[in-house]
Amino acid sequence: AATRNASRRVVRCAARGNQTRARNELSMRKPEYFRSGLGAPVLALTAVGGLYYLYKRGQEKRSRVFIEPEDRKKVVILGSGWAAVNLLSNINTDAYEVTMVSPNNYFLFTPLLPSAVVGTLQPSSIIQPARRFYKDVRESRVKFFEAACTSIDPEAKVVQCKDDSPIVGEKSTFELDYDYLVVAVGSTPNTFNTKGVYENAYFVKTIEDARRLRNHILDCIETANLPCTSEAERKRLLHFVIVGGGPTGVETAAEINDFMEEDISRYYPALKDDIKVSLIQSGDHLLNTYSEAISIKTKDAFERQNINVIFNSRVVSVDEKEITVMDKQTKENYPLPYGTCVWSTGVSLNPLAKELIASLPEQNNRRAITTDKYMRTKGAPEIFAIGDCGTIEQEKMLAKVTDLFVEADTDKDGSLSLTEVKEFSQRIADVYPQMRIHAKNIPTLFAKHDTNSDEVLSLDEFKELLKEIDQGLTTLPATAQVATQQGKYLATVFNKHLHTTNDLSSAEAFQYNHMGSFAYIGKNDAVMDLKQGAFSGFVTWFMWRSAYITKQYSLSNMASMAFDWTKVLIFGRDISRQ
Ligand SMILES: Cc1cc2nc3c(=O)[nH]c(=O)nc-3n(C[C@H](O)[C@H](O)[C@H](O)COP(=O)(O)OP(=O)(O)OC[C@H]3O[C@@H](n4cnc5c(N)ncnc54)[C@H](O)[C@@H]3O)c2cc1C
Known part of the structure; x- marks a missing residue:
């Protein structure tokens, strides 16, 4: 019995020892702050932070002006891009009757469009339904119509709209009256009237552009691979020319080059040596709106990647198989055979904005709708113009x-x-x-x-x-950053002032706050232009990706992007032509 008792004690001690060990192991797995006794304060702080956030949201909601539905002023927003969605998600829908009209029923995250061209990201990962931007989506307080505005009558305060989609009903046009109209229709590519661009070149402006360009690139590759294709023809088909050395041109060249080196060369080894990516730039710097250090870094990176940059040259015309280029120094023209030409030389006026400018004698800028510092259109103060299509008049x-x-x-x-x-x-x-x-x-x-x-x-x-x-034609650059800040600013103007008065003299003027610029320059390298200096390299590239993933407006887009990037890292990009 004594031996049995002793062995039971040993078993109990061993069990207690195991429990203590298990507890110790568990505590080893806990994060450092839990072991150091900071766990409770951290949890408490998180809870307080969460409660404070909910309190602030509640307070914001309670302090919102409420106006009876029948007394609400009508606000019509044209567009579903950066400026429009930032206005829509911040405007007080308890005070206004808001209607959005856009030919696209989604918002497009344009900075990542070059990635969608080559399949680094799927097009669906960078778009989001415009309807998701209503804060009170279930109450359907905002109306959305998928149509294009075709004309604006500032006198009658009416807009004409047209269903531009393939499926139209018995009647495809309708009109909407407004108390305030917000024109946020963006811009169109600027071709500088260069012959043959619309017919033969590709743009990177819409999600449809990205899809079309991707299919064209893959078609060129498959045709170049056919046994009946001559050597000269193969070289032409495999020449990818990007016109324009601004951020869109540089990023598109970098993405196409990555695609060629990382995926196409793997699947088509026989074509590898004939692939060429060229970029034509009219000046002697790439990314010339960034600092000089960034321009030099980008040029060096492109040299390392064998991207052929043709400086100081202007495209005279784009024919079906040949681009005519003028060397600005010698003034001589020469032909450049190509398979794919991507045109990205800046932006010009959207046709609707052009028409509005033409209808108002007070407007005299050919590049954008001139507004005052509160974004009100000169000559039509009930119309606001934000984003790429507007420019604030500056004192000379x-x-x-x-x-x-x-x-x-x-x-x-x-x-x-x-x-x-x-x-x-x-x-x-x-x-x-x-x-x-x-x-x-x-x-x-x-x-x-x-x-x-x-x-x-x-x-x-x-x-x-x-x-x-x-003489700078527009005062602020045509960027998503400007459009976002203007959309948010205008929401504040609506929420604080316009429900009761048209007088904005007590409102604060719009102030642009430049946060810096990024650009992807290929091979997991990016550049970042900040007030503090110029940065580049792998860490900057990581920051570029992190910044864009956190800037997504929905968790589902964040998840899709993370998934796409991981998939490409493991399996490479998809090369099927769809
Ligand atoms: C490839 C690419 C990369 C870019 N990268 C960056 C970047 O890295 N950083 C940055 O800050 N900026 C970048 N930009 C610029 C940025 O996208 C634009 O400045 C921004 O989109 C402007 O916003 P917006 O709201 O004025 O116009 P958009 O975002 O272009 O939206 C215009 C909206 O108006 C709609 N619309 C057009 N016509 C009509 C009509 N008649 N009636 C009703 N609706 C209409 C369109 O469907 C669209 O929804 C990039 C642009 C491109 C194309």
Whole structure:
């Protein structure tokens, strides 16, 4: 019995020992802050944070103005792009009757469109139904019509719309009246009237463009692979030419080159040596709206990747199989055989915006609808223009050149050094935003207008410099960043002011806050242009991807993107032509 008792004690001790070990193992698996006793405070903080968030949301909802449905002003939003959806998701639908009209019933995350061209991402991963942007989606307080606005009558406050989709009912047109109209119809590609572009080149502007371009690229490859294709024809078909060295052109060239090197070369080894990617740029820098350091990094990266960059050249025409290029230095034209031509040389006016400008005598800018600082259209204050299609009228600096010269001349020697001009440009950027856009080019502009090369600017030389800056056709760049901020800003204007009054004198003017720019430059490398400096490399590429995944407006898009990237990493891109 004594032995039995002793052995039971041993078993109990062993069991207790096991429990203690298990507890220890469990605590080993717990995160460091739990072991260090920080677990409870962290949980408490998270709970407090969550409650505070819910309280703020509730408070925001309670403080929202409520207007009886029959008294609500009608707001019609044209478009479902960056500017429009940011307005839609922030406007108070308890105070306005909101209707959105767009030929696309989705929002497109344009910065990742070049990735969709080659299948790094699926097109469906970068679009989101416009209807998802209504905060109170189940209550259907917002109406959405999939149609294009065909004309605006500012006098009658009516818009004409047309169903442009393949399936139309007995009647395809309808009209909507409004109290306020928001024009957020974006822009169209700028071809500079170059012959043959619409007929023979591809754009990267819409999701349909990405699908068409992808199929064309794969068709070129399959045709080049046929036994009946001659060598010269094969080389032509495998020449991918991108026209335009801005962010879209650079990213498209980088994505196509990745696709060729990582996927096409693997499946078509016989074609590998004939594949060529070229980029034609009219100036002598790539990404010339970014800092010079970024332009140099991008040029070096493209050199390493064997992307053939043709600088200082202008495309004269795009024929079915040949691009005619003019060398700007020699002024000579030469033919460039190609299989795929992608056109990305900036943007121009959307036809609807063009028509609106033509109908208003107060409008005199050919590039965008001119608005005041609250985004109200000049000549039609009930119409707001935001995003790519609008531009805020800026006070011209030239009108005050003498005063500005005195202000810039800090050492009072009657002339301006480069340092004085640089410092001055930073000081006045809030009042004259056109100066902010040119801030990086000040040394170049200074050298250009220092006509007698004495390294200072006289009043006359300074006048010419300001004239050039004032002439900037639009004051803010056509970017998603600007469109997003304008959409959110306009929602604030609606929520705070317009439900009761048309007077915006107490409203704050729109202020653009530039957060920096990214661009993908191929082979898991990206560049980032921030106020703090220029960055590139693998970490920047990782940040680029992280930034864009967190900027998605839905969890489902985030999940799809993460899935697509992982799939491509493991299995490569899909090469089937659909
Ligand atoms: C490939 C690519 C990459 C880009 N990368 C970046 C980037 O990295 N960072 C950045 O900041 N910007 C980037 N941009 C620029 C950015 O996409 C645009 O500046 C932005 O889309 C402008 O927003 P928006 O709302 O004015 O117009 P859009 O987003 O173009 O939306 C316009 C909307 O209007 C609709 N519409 C058109 N005509 C009508 C009509 N007649 N009636 C009703 N609706 C109409 C369209 O269907 C669309 O929904 C990129 C653009 C492209 C094409």
